[in-house]
Structure formats: structure tokens, C-alpha cells
Amino acid sequence: MEAFFQALLGGLVLGLIYIAIAVGLTIIFGTLRLVNFAHGAFYAIGAYVGLVIAQHIGIGWAFIAAPVAVALFAILLDRLVLRSFYDKEPTSQLLVTFGIALVVEESLRLIFGATTQQYAMPAALQGSVTLGPITYPAYRLLFAGGVILMLVLVWLFIEKTNYGLIVRAGIRDRVMVQLLGGNIRLASSIVFALGAAIAGLVGAAATPIYGIDPATGFAFLVPSFVVVVVGGLGSFWGAVLGGLLIGELQSLTNLAYAPASSVIIYLCMALVLLFRPQGLLGESEVIRQS
């Protein structure tokens, strides 16, 4: 029983990491209709910026520098490359973002080498916390709390600000927003930078737990895509629900039969695609339009 509760908590934390990456993916898709395979690269860049800053300045600054650097990189990418692909068919977008992901991964390999690197978490957070029958690493709990806080902020941005209004309207009908004079270009840029910054921050914050090598971004991108597909493309709550589902499913499968844990999430995705192609909370229109 203890092991079961441990696995539930572990699944929650894992799910929150997936959600944190998936939310960026899904709001970018919702607003820009961009299938962004370069999102894992944002995670990796954030992690490496965090690594350099943590080793030379301090871990606190790493968590500030990583999202800022990644947001700037994303804005450049958006202006120079992606802009001309917004109105192209998904296959071109997929190819160009996949290409960017490969270029980033190989560049990181050239600069930092292929080996896994890590930086230590603050000494005060290296221990573990005991909650009833469960003992859990303190840093992971704080990380999970941080992700929840961030999700609340993103939700407030989407629901309560004017930019958020344009974003939401854009998800429903991009052309109509433009006809009504909404500045969807600016909103798009902000959303793209925001989604990238979140991935960068998660990369920096997760590195003390998982370490970083040039391929790590991709390792997290794939399950995050599964989360988005399961939850529904473009849906914020879909990403949250999908992430929790996938995280728990993976964690509990690990308890029952670990070798199946990497397959189970794809099985879950296949089932969702068969019986509810738009995803659990996705709107069918999104699929038809794209």
C-alpha cells in the first residue's frame, strides 16, 4: 500500500513536468497553429543556460536567466524563420521545427559535449520530506509546487488579460480576430515567447533531478506531445488532464511491470486517437481547421 501511494505521488510529479512542457506546446499550437517540434530544444537550451549560470554565478540566477534567454531565442526564431511558415501546411511546419530541433541539439553537442551534466540543487533541498507513510525528496516537491504556481499564472494570463482574450479568440477563429482588429501577430509573439520561456525554466529547474545531455530535450518532448494529443490540441485543461493521466499511468505501470512503462503511454494515445480523435478535452474544430 505504501508503495502504491509512493507511486501515486511520483506519478503526480512526473505528470506535472509533462504538463509544464505540454502547456507551452498547446498554447503555441492553439494560437499560432504551429506544430512545434523545436519545443524540446527550448527545454535543452534552458537547461544548459541554467547549467552555466549555476556553475559560475549561482543557482538562483539560473532560474531567472534560463527563461529569459530562451524567450529571446524564441523571439529571434519566430522573427527570422517561423514567421513565414505560419500559413503553410502542417508538414512544412513539422519539417522546419524538426530541423531547428536537430540544429540546436547538434550545436549543444558541439559546445557542451555529449556527456550528461548536472548541477547540485541547493544544499537545504537535498534531503527528503516525510509525509505520513511517504518519504519524498524535498526538491521534487518544491518543483511540483512551482509547476502548479506557474500553471495558475498561465491560466490567469489566458483567462484574465486582454492578450489572453485574443489568444482564446484566436483558438476559436483566427481570421475573425484579425477582421475585428485584434493584434494577433503581437499576441502570437508573446504566446510563443511565453511557451518557450516556460520550457526553458522547466529545463533549468529539472536538471538537478535528471541531468542534461543534448538529447534530453527530445526525451521529454515526445511524452509531452503524447500528453497534448491525449488531452486535446490547443486545450489548456486538456494538457493538465493529459499530463496527470500519462504521469500516473506511467508511474503505476512502473510499479506493476516496469518494462511496459515506456510503451503504455503510446498505447494510451492510440486508444484516445481511436475513440476520441480530438483528445479528451479537445474541440473537434481545431482538428478540422488544421
Added chain:
Amino acid sequence: MKQTLSRGRFVAGTAGAAALTFGGGPYVIAAPTKEITIGLNVPQSGPYAEQGQDQLRAYHLAIDEVNAKGGIMGMKVKWTEGDDQTKPGVATENAQRMIERDGAVMITGGSSTGTAVAVSGLCQQKNTIFMAALTHGDETTNQNCHKHTFRRYNDAYMSAQSLARTLVTKYGTGKWFHITADYAWGHSVYENLTAVVEPKGAKTIKNVLTPFPGTKDFSPMLQQAQAAKPDVLVLTEFGADMVTCLNQAAQFGLTKSTKILVPLVDEYMAKGTKDNFDNVVSTAPFYWKYHAAKYPGAKKFVDAFQKRYGFPPSNGAETAYADIYIYKMAVEKAGSIDPAKVIAVLESTKFQFTKEQEWYRKEDHQGVNSCLVLEGIPESQRGPGGFEYAKVLEVHEGDKVVAPIGSLACKMEPA
């Protein structure tokens, strides 16, 4: 599209045409060639990249040393490299390219039993010697043994025997929990360890397999270990995976509450796990500090490596270095690079380079040499660079811990 000819195909085609013109591999050419090529096939990316890169350093050092002293039988040694990415498919592609395009007469390298077994099969077909370097699973010389493959590195059986002998006298037995990489090597280590410690009274609570490669989060497995409260926790992970796994185990408080056993370690894994490796018990076939103090050949190697790269070699690097010298010895004694003649020498010759006098068994081509049981020391005592990572608990002689010939599943091809 169809008319274009890629550069790779063009080069391969040219090499093939050249091979046809000269009638087969270089070893049948009557006049001695001026150069021979050795294929260095190691992981330069993926979880075992650090191990692969250190082997590459040692290969380069050994080949440059050999060339400075006149090469092998007067032939200059050239090398060709490949990144096997710790994937059997990529490893065999590389090896095939090295043999067919570059004319490699010997393939060496590998940091995984999965890649070693795959490359071994290919080299057997291609009539090319394979000096398997860092591969620890039994399969390489036991179940999947081949006439053209020689493995000097300790196998899992030897490590398990050594660990069990030292551990049972030092720590007793108790409840054992295993976290095991889900591929040939992990299975081999698990089976060997349980086979030796269970009859002595150890109780296996559970074995959790972790997907390989690519597991980043070991927390689900570690949580199960935490709940089971074992006396001994065995982490059968290697390279960066072991670093991640042990560091995460420490986050769960497991390094404090249980005795941790890592069946195989090297310098980079100890460095990556810092103080979490303190008190961890493991094995290694070579430890630069121990061997350099004991054997002049090891001292010469460690000094030269240190001089060239600025830090000491890992145990994988040592086996890579020795493999080049062993091949040179065998070719010169055979008076030919003809694989059949080289194999005959390797099967029957005792040699000494960096350790005690050692040899390959004719029956399975497993190297018979010593196995060290080590215990990690705190980071503060590890000296500059952190390469002095352990104290030697016990040294087991190779022929005392190697699998008995009668127990082998190896069916060696006839010569």
C-alpha cells in the same frame, strides 16, 4: 532523385571496386602492405559517451606509441572511428563500413554488451578480428561467443563471484532489492549475482527492470525500493544512467538507509555521483592508482595517459589500450594479419602489459585476469580531479572467479 549518387555510396563503391581489383581483404596480398587500419567503434553520444570517449583517448595513445616504435611488423597503423550511439544497429553499420570501405583488419571498442554481441556476429561473418573492449555481460564470450571475438574485460560472472566472496565475508547477507537495466548486460549481472548470493542466504525481494536506453527518471523504481526497506540495494546501471540513478537514490535517502552495490563502476561514474558513491561497493578490472603502484607496465601507461591528457585513465581506457598491444603482439608472433593465424596465437599465448600475466581461454575467448572489489571513498579524499575514487577491498585472481569451462553455453565455430 534516382540519378544522384551520394558521396557515401560513391566512396563505398570505389572501395568495393578496389577490393575486387586486389582480390579480397588486404591479408591475402602477397607483398606486405605498408599500412593497416583498425576500426575504433565506441559510443560518443548517449548514456555511455564518457566511457566511449575515454576509450578513444587510450586507443589514440596506444596507436601513436606503436607507430612511434615502427608500427605493427613495420606497418603503420591507421585508425577509422565511429560513434555507435550504444545502439546495436548503428554499431554494426559502423563496423561494416569500417571493414568494407576502410579495409579495417581489426575492429575494437564498444561500451555495451548489446553492441558487442551485434558487432561480434558481423565480424565473424566478415572474417575480421573483434577485440571487444568495454563489455561486461556474459553473452559476449559465453552464449554468443565467436571464433573472431576476444574479450579481455571481466565479465558479469567474474564480478558477481568476486563481489559475493568479499561481501558475504564482510557484510553478511539479508534482503536484496535489484534495479536493473533491461538489456543483455543487466539481465546477465542480475542472474549471476542472485545465483551466487542466494545459496549463501541472501533473499531477493524484487528485481525492477528499467527501460534501456533512455530512462531519465528512476523515482518509480527507487520508491519501490524505499518502501521495501532492503538491506542491500543493487543498482545494475552503467555510465550516465548509473550516475542519474544513484544521485536520485540519494535524493530518496537510500544511500543513508541501505548498503548500495553497483556491480561495475568506472572513474567517470564515481566522479558523477560525487559523495553519493562514498561507501558504495563495486567491482572493476583495473584501477589506475592500484595497478600503477604495482606493475611497471601500468605505470608507464598511466603516466603516458596523464601526460597527454592531463588526467588518469578509466578502466575502460585501460582495456582499450591493452587491446591494441595484445593485437600487435599476436600479429607479430603469427607473422601475419591473417585472422586464422592471429586467432591461433591469441588462443595459446600468455602475455603481460598492464596487469599480472594473463591469457584468453581457448574455449570461449574470455580474458582471464583479476577482478577488483572496490569501496567508494568521500569526495574530499579523492585528490585533484576526483579520479582517486575508491579503496581496494580485495583482489580476486582471474582463474579463481571465471566461469568454469564445463558450465559454458559457448559453441565456438571450428577454426
